[in-house]
Amino acid sequence: MQEGPAPAPDVPSRLGQLADLVADGDVVVLSGAGLSTESGIPDYRGETGRRRRAKPMTYQTFIGSAEARRRYWARSYLGWRHIAQARPNAGHRAVAELQRRGLVTGIITQNVDGLHQAAGARDVIELHGGLDRVLCLGCGRRTPRRLLDERLRAANPGWVARVGEINPDGDAVLSDEEIRAFRVVDCADCGGVLKPDVVFFGENVPPARVRDCYALTERAGLLLVLGSSLAVMSGLRFVRHAHRNGIPVAIVNQGATRGDEYALLTLDAPLGPTLTALVAAL
Numbered sequence: 348m349q350e351g352p353a354p355a356p357d358v359p360s361r362l363g364q365l366a367d368l369v370a371d372g373d374v375v376v377l378s379g380a381g382l383s384t385e386s387g388i389p390d391y392r393g394e395t396g397r398r399r400r401a402k403p404m405t406y407q408t409f410i411g412s413a414e415a416r417r418r419y420w421a422r423s424y425l426g427w428r429h430i431a432q433a434r435p436n437a438g439h440r441a442v443a444e445l446q447r448r449g450l451v452t453g454i455i456t457q458n459v460d461g462l463h464q465a466a467g468a469r470d471v472i473e474l475h476g477g478l479d480r481v482l483c484l485g486c487g488r489r490t491p492r493r494l495l496d497e498r499l500r501a502a503n504p505g506w507v508a509r510v511g512e513i514n515p516d517g518d519a520v521l522s523d524e525e526i527r528a529f530r531v532v533d534c535a536d537c538g539g540v541l542k543p544d545v546v547f548f549g550e551n552v553p554p555a556r557v558r559d560c561y562a563l564t565e566r567a568g569l570l571l572v573l574g575s576s577l578a579v580m581s582g583l584r585f586v587r588h589a590h591r592n593g594i595p596v597a598i599v600n601q602g603a604t605r606g607d608e609y610a611l612l613t614l615d616a617p618l619g620p621t622l623t624a625l626v627a628a629l
């Protein structure tokens with residue numbers, strides 16, 4: 348559990364306002380890395396992300412060099428363990444509960460950790476994909492990450508490396524020597540290059556997925572942002588879209604976001620306790 352700053356004095360009254368907005372229903376949630384920090388997964392731009400060392404992989408680097416892919420998969424081989432064993436927290440459970448009650452009608456997540464679904468949420472749009480599956484760039488087939496993990500394990504007997512710091516996308520820090528010793532495997536069907544089924548920096552979200560999110564946003568009675576700095580346009584565009592269409596936006600996030608100017612209500616508070624209190628207030 349991450350320790351947040353002491354809640355601002357106006358938090359209780361803002362929580363009451365948020366409860367009123369959510370009670371009207373048709374809430375579309377847009378979540379980010381901040382919702383998963385209380386599950387032990389660091390974010391990018393919050394407190395937990397600042398302690399990160401390695402830079403995130405870009406699409407161009409990944410595609411451009413076998414060496415970069417080896418580094419990615421070696422780190423990810425270790426880092427995925429950390430992501431795969433993470434459990435949903437009170438915030439994910441609260442969102443699933445609001446969906447069960449019919450108040451939340453859509454969930455768009457920028458997270459790739461699957462924790463909304465693990466908490467029981469349905470029809471989650473994974474804007475940036477998910478780490479639990481792998482895409483073959485040769486034949487386009489998607490396979491479970493679990494199967495790749497077994498193949499990597501078989502290809503790397505005795506490959507022992509200490510897990511360093513875990514990066515947000517399931518990365519772990521390793522020495523060059525440890526990376527050189529790692530063997531990557533290709534698609535079992537066509538021998539093509541395997542990539543995690545996530546949208547890297549420098550890569551576009553598939554247009555159909557973006558359209559679905561715009562459509563969902565247009566039908567919303569409230570767009571509720573949870574734990575995202577909205578620093579990248581990928582998520583911010585839906586906030587702007589809601590604002591343009593006269594749909595109220597509420598943001599629960601520790602620290603400022605790039606969407607604050609579009610929000611009817613902002614609440615600077617830790618998500619787990621705050622969303623638990625929200626559910627209790629409804």
Ligand SMILES: NC(=O)c1ccc[n+]([C@@H]2O[C@H](COP(=O)([O-])OP(=O)(O)OC[C@H]3O[C@@H](n4cnc5c(N)ncnc54)[C@H](O)[C@@H]3O)[C@@H](O)[C@H]2O)c1
Nearest residue numbers: 379380381390391392393458459460515575576601617618
């Ligand atoms: N869990 C994941 O799947 C994961 C983790 C890290 C990054 N990513 C990827 O990286 C990108 C990061 O952008 P982003 O906007 O989602 O994250 P971000 O790191 O830019 O912003 C997270 C925000 O959440 C706040 N925060 C952290 N813990 C909180 C808590 N307990 N309660 C309230 N607020 C909290 C931080 O202060 C920060 O402002 C996303 O596109 C995502 O694909 C995913």
Ligand SMILES: [Zn+2]
Nearest residue numbers: 483486534537
């Ligand atoms: Zn293939």
